Amino acid sequence: MAKRVETKELTEVSEAQIAVHWKEEEYYQPSEKFKAQAYLRDPRIFERFGLDRFPDCFKEYADMLTWFEPYRTVLDTGDAPFWKWFVGGKINACYNCVDRHLDKYKSKAAFIFVPEPENEPDVVIKYQELYSRVNEVAALLRGLGLKAGDRVTFHMPMVPELPITMLACARLGIIHSQVFGGFSGQACGSRMQDSGSRVLITMDSYWRNGTLVDHKANADIAVRAAKDLGQDVDKVLVWQRYPGKYSAKTPMVSGRDFFVNDLLKDYKGKQVEPVALASEGPLFLMYSSGTTGKPKGAQHSIAGYLSYVTATSKWILDIHPDDIYWCMADIGWITGHSYIVYGPLANAATSVLYEGVPTFPDAGRPWRIAERLGVNIFHTAPTAIRMLRKLGPQEPRKYKYHFKSMTTVGEPIEPEAWRWYYDEVGKREAVITDTWWMTETGGFLGTTVPAIHPMKPGSCGPGAPGIHPVIYDETGAEVPKGSGKAGNICIRNPWPGIMQTIWGDRDRYVKTYFAKYNKKPKSKDWRDWPFMCGDGAVQAADGYYRILGRIDDVINVAGHRLGTKEIESACLTVPEVAEAAVVPVQDEVKGRVPEVYIAVKPGVPHSQDIIDRVVKANEDVIGKIARPKHVYIVPDMPKTRSGKIMRRVLAAISNRRDVGDVTTLANPDVVEQIRTMVQGKAVVAAQEALPEDIAKFGEIE
Numbered sequence: 001m002a003k004r005v006e007t008k009e010l011t012e013v014s015e016a017q018i019a020v021h022w023k024e025e026e027y028y029q030p031s032e033k034f035k036a037q038a039y040l041r042d043p044r045i046f047e048r049f050g051l052d053r054f055p056d057c058f059k060e061y062a063d064m065l066t067w068f069e070p071y072r073t074v075l076d077t078g079d080a081p082f083w084k085w086f087v088g089g090k091i092n093a094c095y096n097c098v099d100r101h102l103d104k105y106k107s108k109a110a111f112i113f114v115p116e117p118e119n120e121p122d123v124v125i126k127y128q129e130l131y132s133r134v135n136e137v138a139a140l141l142r143g144l145g146l147k148a149g150d151r152v153t154f155h156m157p158m159v160p161e162l163p164i165t166m167l168a169c170a171r172l173g174i175i176h177s178q179v180f181g182g183f184s185g186q187a188c189g190s191r192m193q194d195s196g197s198r199v200l201i202t203m204d205s206y207w208r209n210g211t212l213v214d215h216k217a218n219a220d221i222a223v224r225a226a227k228d229l230g231q232d233v234d235k236v237l238v239w240q241r242y243p244g245k246y247s248a249k250t251p252m253v254s255g256r257d258f259f260v261n262d263l264l265k266d267y268k269g270k271q272v273e274p275v276a277l278a279s280e281g282p283l284f285l286m287y288s289s290g291t292t293g294k295p296k297g298a299q300h301s302i303a304g305y306l307s308y309v310t311a312t313s314k315w316i317l318d319i320h321p322d323d324i325y326w327c328m329a330d331i332g333w334i335t336g337h338s339y340i341v342y343g344p345l346a347n348a349a350t351s352v353l354y355e356g357v358p359t360f361p362d363a364g365r366p367w368r369i370a371e372r373l374g375v376n377i378f379h380t381a382p383t384a385i386r387m388l389r390k391l392g393p394q395e396p397r398k399y400k401y402h403f404k405s406m407t408t409v410g411e412p413i414e415p416e417a418w419r420w421y422y423d424e425v426g427k428r429e430a431v432i433t434d435t436w437w438m439t440e441t442g443g444f445l446g447t448t449v450p451a452i453h454p455m456k457p458g459s460c461g462p463g464a465p466g467i468h469p470v471i472y473d474e475t476g477a478e479v480p481k482g483s484g485k486a487g488n489i490c491i492r493n494p495w496p497g498i499m500q501t502i503w504g505d506r507d508r509y510v511k512t513y514f515a516k517y518n519k520k521p522k523s524k525d526w527r528d529w530p531f532m533c534g535d536g537a538v539q540a541a542d543g544y545y546r547i548l549g550r551i552d553d554v555i556n557v558a559g560h561r562l563g564t565k566e567i568e569s570a571c572l573t574v575p576e577v578a579e580a581a582v583v584p585v586q587d588e589v590k591g592r593v594p595e596v597y598i599a600v601k602p603g604v605p606h607s608q609d610i611i612d613r614v615v616k617a618n619e620d621v622i623g624k625i626a627r628p629k630h631v632y633i634v635p636d637m638p639k640t641r642s643g644k645i646m647r648r649v650l651a652a653i654s655n656r657r658d659v660g661d662v663t664t665l666a667n668p669d670v671v672e673q674i675r676t677m678v679q680g681k682a683v684v685a686a687q688e689a690l691p692e693d694i695a696k697f698g699e700i701e
């Protein structure tokens with residue numbers, strides 16, 4: 001009898017669910033001191049934001065913004081699942097982040113820029129100065145003929161000129177598309193082509209790990225790459241890291257490249273009225289990786305997005321007017337857009353902007369900055385936490401800062417790393433919110449409300465107010481909480497921060513996020529359109545969610561989403577490579593790193609040179625973050641009889657696990673050859689279970 005049950009469970013699990021064996025962690029309580037000062041303390045908020053109050057509950061979010069004309073409809077579902085929020089209203093994001101604060105806060109710092117070189121002074125930008133600088137840049141952009149609806153691509157580092165240029169675009173309704181500064185010129189160029197940008201805004205150089213990087217070189221590559229794909233770029237606007245001085249070696253192209261600081265001379269003191277834009281107009285695009293090789297441009301709206309990041313910055317990050325808030329992330333990712341720029345500024349916050357790497361020149365740097373500036377809210381990713389813990393576990397003790405609140409975002413955090421964050425970085429005083437969300441969702445989906453819920457290491461907590469998650473198995477059945485089983489986490493309802501569409505690809509939007517669990521494709525009822533987030537998750541009996549990682553072919557490298565197909569295509573640009581397969585490997589600091597297997601064309605001798613060129617191809621096509629840990633040239637890929645590469649088998653080998661039964665493969669012998677090449681002759685010993693994202697890797701096509 002017992003045996004039968006076991007078999008049944010096994011089948012159920014392998015077909016429809018992922019079993020999760022995980023020790024329950026204990027709760028940590030927020031301090032009374034924190035609770036007493038928090039904005040959101042009343043648990044009845046969850047009644048106010050219950051599904052029965054949807055969508056009107058979100059009026060409260062819209063009320064946090066200043067409107068030029070009020071909206072008429074809270075949520076228009078007429079073009080489901082392309083939701084339109086706060087329809088009929090007129091609004092401007094820049095006005096909400098800058099102008100409306102001038103009366104009260106003009107002398108307050110909006111940004112404190114901390115350059116990477118420790119001997120360079122901070123740059124404080126007060127709201128009044130932010131207003132003037134944004135206006136001048138807006139006047140310049142208008143002078144160049146740019147207008148609402150045009151797309152402009154940025155490829156900028158972490159400097160104040162980045163948010164200034166973003167806000168200048170927002171003032172005019174120009175849709176900005178910032179490509180992470182660490183991405184290669186080619187990656188930037190292909191995103192320019194996809195978005196149809198004719199203007200690139202970049203910076204000559206920036207500091208990274210002690211080196212002044214020549215960044216202008218990437219602009220030339222980007223323009224060429226865009227042109228090869230059929231997109232002409234007319235202008236490259238180059239900010240100077242040191243105004244008045246050109247800090248790159250790459251020559252400026254006459255008639256195409258211009259120094260922003262030169263052009264701005266004609267716009268000194270100019271003011272530009274913020275344009276009254278339709279609520280559902282697009283604010284920006286943010287490209288992100290998915291299952292196919294082509295990155296998706298997530299299109300975010302003005303009013304819905306801004307209201308969502310404003311409300312969550314206030315209620316979850318709990319930013320008050322006299323706080324000094326530091327989100328140590330890059331504005332080139334969604335975290336920076338939502339929680340360095342738009343959310344904090346809409347709340348008139350003081351936001352710290354750090355140029356460089358957290359461990360430069362040593363692992364005490366973040367804590368020195370926090371002490372010097374009086375930072376009391378700190379926000380970062382598990383990869384940074386793991387790195388700082390590894391290189392300087394005792395460093396936080398040396399500095400006299402005090403955080404009241406800390407956030408983690410971007411990847412699952414191991415309970416071990418969480419406890420170091422809590423004990424050492426937070427000095428047991430600070431609350432931690434583990435915020436789970438993604439590029440597509442604009443802002444937090446799963447998180448504790450820090451003054452209401454206790455914390456539980458490794459779990460993000462329940463849904464944020466007004467977010468109603470559900471876990472479905474492969475067949476669409478709900479996985480109950482406390483069952484110990486995982487499935488695909490979805491959100492039952494739309495929310496204002498959700499992306500509007502994939503730029504230029506409505507079908508892909510529906511297919512990627514809704515098709516799997518939508519049973520009535522013609523329905524205009526939001527209840528028929530749960531949003532599939534793309535993560536595996538498990539819900540404990542207390543309602544807290546634990547996120548297991550991506551279920552599509554995405555590798556989360558140090559909190560950055562890289563598509564395996566993008567990496568594989570990059571490998572195939574090396575002419576000798578016939579086939580490439582990429583798998584995620586566990587890494588102590590970065591969480592996951594890609595490892596590459598290639599098969600070369602017949603007759604081509606194996607050589608280190610090919611391996612080197614594969615590594616370089618990844619750096620050139622995507623960026624240094626895509627650098628594989630290893631590249632193995634294998635005699636053949638393990639394949640099914642139908643010819644599909646078994647990435648799962650390679651993932652097991654790379655992660656030093658047993659490959660399991662491979663007898664059904666077309667070429668089982670090659671598995672042992674590859675295994676010895678990677679793991680050595682000895683058979684791997686005792687088996688630790690693979691993390692779920694790796695165990696499931698390669699199963700979804």
Ligand code: WTA
Nearest residue numbers: 409410411412435436437438439547549550
């Ligand atoms: C992962 C970053 C566990 C998740 C905001 C998601 C997390 C992907 C968490 C999105 C978290 C993000 N716990 N996993 N707190 N936050 N993730 O688009 O797999 O760069 O799907 O957005 O990161 O990454 P993205």
